[in-house]
Each structure stands twice: as C-alpha cells, then as structure tokens.
Amino acid sequence: MSLLSHIPVPALHLNVLATFAAVAWQGARSHAEDEDAALLKRLREGDEEAFLALVGRYQGTMLRLARSFVGSGAVAEEVVQDTWLGVLRGIDKFAGRSTFKTWLLRILVNRAKSTGVREDRSIAIGDAGPAVDSARFDDSGAWMAPPEHWVEDSEDRLLAESLAEEIRAALEELPGRQREVVLLRDVDGLTSDEVCDVLDISEGNQRVLLHRGRSRLRQALESELESA
Amino acid sequence: MILSRRKPYVCQEMVELITDYLEGALSRSQRRSFEAHIAGCEHCTEYLKQIRTTIRISGRLREEDLTPAMAEEFSALYERWRLESD
Numbered sequence: 684m685s686l687l688s689h690i691p692v693p694a695l696h697l698n699v700l701a702t703f704a705a706v707a708w709q710g711a712r713s714h715a716e717d718e719d720a721a722l723l724k725r726l727r728e729g730d731e732e733a734f735l736a737l738v739g740r741y742q743g744t745m746l747r748l749a750r751s752f753v754g755s756g757a758v759a760e761e762v763v764q765d766t767w768l769g770v771l772r773g774i775d776k777f778a779g780r781s782t783f784k785t786w787l788l789r790i791l792v793n794r795a796k797s798t799g800v801r802e803d804r805s806i807a808i809g810d811a812g813p814a815v816d817s818a819r820f821d822d823s824g825a826w827m828a829p830p831e832h833w834v835e836d837s838e839d840r841l842l843a844e845s846l847a848e849e850i851r852a853a854l855e856e857l858p859g860r861q862r863e864v865v866l867l868r869d870v871d872g873l874t875s876d877e878v879c880d881v882l883d884i885s886e887g888n889q890r891v892l893l894h895r896g897r898s899r900l901r902q903a904l905e906s907e908l909e910s911a
Numbered sequence: 912m913i914l915s916r917r918k919p920y921v922c923q924e925m926v927e928l929i930t931d932y933l934e935g936a937l938s939r940s941q942r943r944s945f946e947a948h949i950a951g952c953e954h955c956t957e958y959l960k961q962i963r964t965t966i967r968i969s970g971r972l973r974e975e976d977l978t979p980a981m982a983e984e985f986s987a988l989y990e991r992w993r994l995e996s997d
Contacts, residue, residue, distance in 0.1 A: 729993075731986065731989050734985070734989050735977075735982060735985055735986065735989075738977060738982075738985045739977040739982075742977045742981070743973060743974070747972075760981075764984065764985070764988055767985065767988060768988055768991075768992060771988075771989070771992040771996075772992065772996075813923075813926075813927065814926045814927055814929070815923075815926045815958075817923070820921075820922060820923040823921060824921030824922055824923035824924060825921060825922050825923075826922045826954040826955075829954035829957070830954060830957045830958050830961055832957060833961070834957070834960045834961060834964050837964050837968065843971070846968050847968060847971045847972060850965070850968050850969055850971075850972065851972055854969075854972075865969065869966050869969035869970060870969050870970060870972045870973060871973065872970070875934065890930055890931060890934055890936060893930055893934070894927070894929070894930035894931075897930060897962060897965055897966065898926070898962075900965045900969065901961050901962055901965040904961070904964070904965055904968065905961070
C-alpha cells in the first residue's frame, strides 16, 4: 500500500495549493539545470562560446549578489570575474553533487567575503522591528490603521518603473543578510533550499530574513503608493 | 472532529506569520487558523495581497545583460585561463 494513501485528502489538497508556485519554479529550474549541464559539458571540451553563455546566464544574479556583499560596482565586477576564473580552474573538481548554480554562487560568496564586506552585515538575524508598526493595531491586536488599497494601483503600467525603482532603493537599505535572501529568492527566483546552500544559513534563519526583508519592502511600496 | 484547539490569531500575529504561511512552514493547525482568519478579515486579506505584490515587483528587477564590453573581458579571462592551463 502506498504511503500517500494514509494522508487525508484535504491536507494533501492544501499542500498542493501551497506549493503550487514552488512546483512551477521547479519545472523551470530543472530545464535550466539541464541547460547548465549541457553548457558545462561543452565548456569542459574547450568551447569558449559555452563559457560566455554560462557567464551571460548568471551575470545579473552574480553582480547583484556580489554588490550586496562588497558594495561598490567595480569591486563587485572584479569578484564576479575572479569567481569565473576560479570556476575555470576548478572545473574538473565540480562533481555535480550540488547544482552548478549553487556551486557557482557559493564560490562567489566566498570570494566576496574574502574581498571585504560592507558594514551592514553585523546586525543579528532576529534583531529587527515588527513587520508592521505596532501603533497600527489596537490593544487586542486588531488593525486600527488597516492597510489602504493600492494593489490595483500598483498594476498601472505607468507606475511600473517607479515602483521597481522604489523596491531597488528599499533593497539597498536592507541589512545585508536580509537583502541577500530577498535578492536570491524574490529577484532571482532561487528556492529556499538553494538560498540556504548558497548563503550557508539554516532554513529557519532564511525564513526570518526573508520575512523581515519582504515586510520592509512592502512598507516602502506602501509609503510610495499612499503618497501618490 | 476537533476543528481547531488553537486560539484564533489576531491581525498583529497574522502579519508576522505571513512568510511562514507562504513558505509552507506552518503546522496544519496553524495553517487552518491562518486561513480562517484570512477568510474573515478583509484587512489581512489586503495585507497578504500587498506582500504578494511586493514579491512580484521584486521579480521585475532581473534584467541585466552582459554588455559587449563585459563579454570582451570574459573572453580575455578565458584566454588567460587557456594559456595558464596549457
């Protein structure tokens, strides 16, 4: 008898709904992993085009992550180049136990850390304010100043650019570790497992950092849209 | 059948549980309480929509192409490696 048959159907149903987005990502991801593997094979055979294709695939993710650690754009570019040189030199050491992507990004994080990091990294993981100012709730914990309605406004094409800018600026203001988790999860679409692997943090810490970061970005959008 | 032994969540707790909810990290009974609250609270429903919108807008920051100048630098890097590995 299969294990699944012991799980009550409603629970299964809820889980399916909850993980729908994650599964959608996974579908895209395994395709991306296949492409990486094919490019890696060609790279090992000495194909420069394959190298440039791999560089292009991860350029944005690597630059953003490197900048988050080292701050300056020029230093971040050096870190990215240094990472790729390390990848080329160690190409035969990549055993495929992790995906190429997490292997690559772990190397990047190590290089970035040894290059010197920004000062905003010392803030403790649990040390942050509430997701929403406590003054907005009454004594019973119910909303007193509830969220205004701006989700529909945010879909206005004319606002798209300024909202993306708002998020970019708010990301820049986040403490380093929150910024890295939000970048990897919400900007670059890594899974929580991948982020834990790349940043070498526990699943619980990953969630706390993601929560703080997303909550602050929401606040930034709220101030922007409510003042508009 | 016991529906829920948990005390219902208040809004202030909801905003702190939202990531655990979206990450699928709540227990079954927590999830039930969370969803029961959402079903009856338009403000928390709005808040959840705002968090989802925030995530969606973050996803728009992705574009960053390899410029021709950068591609040239990486070509040079590749050549350097070829020379040192020969």
